[in-house]
Amino acid sequence: MSSGIIGLLAVVAVVVIGLLLLISCVKIVPQARAMVVERLGAYQATWSTGLHFKVPIIDRVARRVDLKEQVVDFAPQPVITKDNVTMRIDTVVFYQITDPKMFCYGVANPIMAIENLTATTLRNIIGDLELDQTLTSRETINTKMRASLDVATDPWGIKVNRVELKNIIPPAAIQDAMEKQMKAERERREAILRAEGEKKSTILVAEGNKESAILDAEAEKQAAILRAEAQKEAKIREAEGEAEAILKVQQANADGIRFLKEAGADKAVLTIKSLEAFERAADGQATKIIIPSELQGLAGLVKSAKEVIE
Numbered sequence: 001m002s003s004g005i006i007g008l009l010a011v012v013a014v015v016v017i018g019l020l021l022l023i024s025c026v027k028i029v030p031q032a033r034a035m036v037v038e039r040l041g042a043y044q045a046t047w048s049t050g051l052h053f054k055v056p057i058i059d060r061v062a063r064r065v066d067l068k069e070q071v072v073d074f075a076p077q078p079v080i081t082k083d084n085v086t087m088r089i090d091t092v093v094f095y096q097i098t099d100p101k102m103f104c105y106g107v108a109n110p111i112m113a114i115e116n117l118t119a120t121t122l123r124n125i126i127g128d129l130e131l132d133q134t135l136t137s138r139e140t141i142n143t144k145m146r147a148s149l150d151v152a153t154d155p156w157g158i159k160v161n162r163v164e165l166k167n168i169i170p171p172a173a174i175q176d177a178m179e180k181q182m183k184a185e186r187e188r189r190e191a192i193l194r195a196e197g198e199k200k201s202t203i204l205v206a207e208g209n210k211e212s213a214i215l216d217a218e219a220e221k222q223a224a225i226l227r228a229e230a231q232k233e234a235k236i237r238e239a240e241g242e243a244e245a246i247l248k249v250q251q252a253n254a255d256g257i258r259f260l261k262e263a264g265a266d267k268a269v270l271t272i273k274s275l276e277a278f279e280r281a282a283d284g285q286a287t288k289i290i291i292p293s294e295l296q297g298l299a300g301l302v303k304s305a306k307e308v309i310e
Contacts, residue, residue: 034100038062065100077119079126088169094162102157
């Protein structure tokens with residue numbers, strides 16, 4: 001009885017072990033991953049995404065490889081420029097594994113290898129540049145480093161997609177000098193802008209004064225024209241008034257003479273009235289009055305009579 005139970009337990013144990021062993025031989029590779037499989041210590045195959053089976057005990061998964069693009073940030077590296085300025089530059093490398101087999105067997109420590117290769121390549125490139133060129137040629141440095149690293153890491157199954165200079169740290173003395181230079185440049189630009197602003201303001205004020213003077217002159221001219229026209233109109237109206245007054249006076253005299261004539265006055269009365277009309281016409285303003293000859297004798301007679309009466 002006990003021997004039968006023991007045998008049953010042994011069979012169950014064998015079955016369980018077999019199932020576990022079978023399950024361990026089933027491998028599922030996720031997306032963007034790969035597995036490097038070895039058989040008896042030698043490279044066997046590279047499994048890509050999907051379901052795979054391996055031979056128990058003989059096959060093993062040597063390495064799981066991430067095929068996605070990865071980023072590694074290296075610590076600042078001391079470099080010396082062509083003009084003997086020591087600075088520190090830290091870089092960021094974007095890389096992607098393209099060949100899992102070469103990545104596993106090409107280099108012992110790929111990340112350390114990329115870091116050292118980045119440092120040496122950076123020193124070689126910066127050594128050919130002066131400080132000012134280094135600070136203004138980031139894009140050129142990035143391109144050269146990416147090309148050099150991509151060629152060097154190709155045998156390792158790694159493709160370098162991008163290399164970026166994250167930060168360039170010059171010495172403190174040079175930083176102070178650069179800050180002073182930038183401050184002086186900003187002050188110079190500010191002075192130029194202020195001078196240009198004052199110049200434009202002066203020009204605008206002068207143009208405004210000129211425009212104001214032109215407007216004032218134009219207004220004065222218009223006012224003078226209007227005054228002249230007003231004076232002209234006043235004189236015309238005054239002359240017209242005087243002419244109308246004279247015309248009315250003459251008309252009144254003529255009407256009076258016509259009335260006397262119609263009333264039957266003799267020639268002597270008409271002559272005297274005519275002389276009075278001449279006197280009123282002169283109004284004390286005329287220096288010379290021309291009297292017809294036929295009236296002169298009668299005028300003298302009237303004057304003599306007037307003197308006798310007085």
